[in-house]
Amino acid sequence: MPRRVLFCGVGALGSTAALLCRNLPAEADAELAFVDFDRVEAKNLRAQGFTKPALGKNKAEALKLQLLNLYGVRSEAYPVRLEATNASALCAGAALLVDGFDNAASRTLLAEHAREANLPLVHAAMAADGSFGLVRWDERFRPDPEDSAGQATCETGEHLPFIGLLGAVLARAIQDFLRDDRRRDFLVSLSGVRET
Amino acid sequence: MAILNITWNGISAEARVAIDHDLGDADLKRVAVELIRSGEVPGLHIASLPERSFDHFVVDRFDTPEGGKRIFLRPKVPFGSAAPGPTRAGT
Numbered sequence: 001m002p003r004r005v006l007f008c009g010v011g012a013l014g015s016t017a018a019l020l021c022r023n024l025p026a027e028a029d030a031e032l033a034f035v036d037f038d039r040v041e042a043k044n045l046r047a048q049g050f051t052k053p054a055l056g057k058n059k060a061e062a063l064k065l066q067l068l069n070l071y072g073v074r075s076e077a078y079p080v081r082l083e084a085t086n087a088s089a090l091c092a093g094a095a096l097l098v099d100g101f102d103n104a105a106s107r108t109l110l111a112e113h114a115r116e117a118n119l120p121l122v123h124a125a126m127a128a129d130g131s132f133g134l135v136r137w138d139e140r141f142r143p144d145p146e147d148s149a150g151q152a153t154c155e156t157g158e159h160l161p162f163i164g165l166l167g168a169v170l171a172r173a174i175q176d177f178l179r180d181d182r183r184r185d186f187l188v189s190l191s192g193v194r195e196t
Numbered sequence: 197m198a199i200l201n202i203t204w205n206g207i208s209a210e211a212r213v214a215i216d217h218d219l220g221d222a223d224l225k226r227v228a229v230e231l232i233r234s235g236e237v238p239g240l241h242i243a244s245l246p247e248r249s250f251d252h253f254v255v256d257r258f259d260t261p262e263g264g265k266r267i268f269l270r271p272k273v274p275f276g277s278a279a280p281g282p283t284r285a286g287t
Binding site for chain 2: 102126129
């Protein structure tokens with residue numbers, strides 16, 4: 001039975017990492033699945049892993065369609081907001097949870113559920129100025145609050161190269177876990193990637 | 197003795213420093229400013245670094261598998277996905 005990797009939040013980091021995990025279904029007997037309630041807007045094309053035909057579609061559904069249509073990879077999509085009432089159902093059967101959320105409340109909810117259900121969880125997070133990011137397993141992660149509620153980042157796509165770098169490091173951490181059960185933490189800055 | 201990793205303005209550098217692993221966050225941030233000003237963090241020497249540069253930074257403290265101490269002084273990382281604007285996603 002394929003091991004399910006559930007990406008929670010497929011915005012910039014989640015969608016980028018998911019696309020870089022498209023080898024896993026064939027190579028590591030994995031199944032990719034996505035949870036996100038948001039829709040793809042034109043500005044998202046500049047910083048997230050979506051293409052023009054995805055405009056207006058739910059992000060989870062759009063990613064599923066892209067993987068199938070562009071790469072022939074099947075996946076699952078859940079176009080809903082992860083909440084306390086549905087976390088158990090959404091995460092059931094997952095071999096790995098991936099946190100790509102953009103706010104502390106959702107990160108905390110997911111982490112609490114992962115600990116309760118004893119599910120492995122890896123987080124990815126970046127600074128607002130696009131100069132720094134972390135990939136950390138839940139054992140060593142605590143969510144940072146935004147400086148202000150609803151704080152925006154990367155509306156113009158100016159951080160796309162850094163998002164690509166951090167998304168690739170997240171994909172590496174996911175693949176190492178599935179292949180070797182290794183839980184590698186990384187610190188990513190403009191000066192490079194450092195395993196921590 | 198601890199390994200102190202500091203990320204400032206996109207540059208990450210670290211140094212082995214003789215500080216108490218349990219030093220409070222505010223004191224640690226002051227020490228970090230002095231270390232950077234004095235060039236004691238290889239690759240991160242800024243003589244004119246402002247006094248309160250790390251006020252909004254986060255301090256992480258970990259034990260290393262080798263039994264040592266490692267401290268990270270880093271920017272906040274609130275974001276995982278970019279969904280800005282008034283209808284910003286909760287995911």
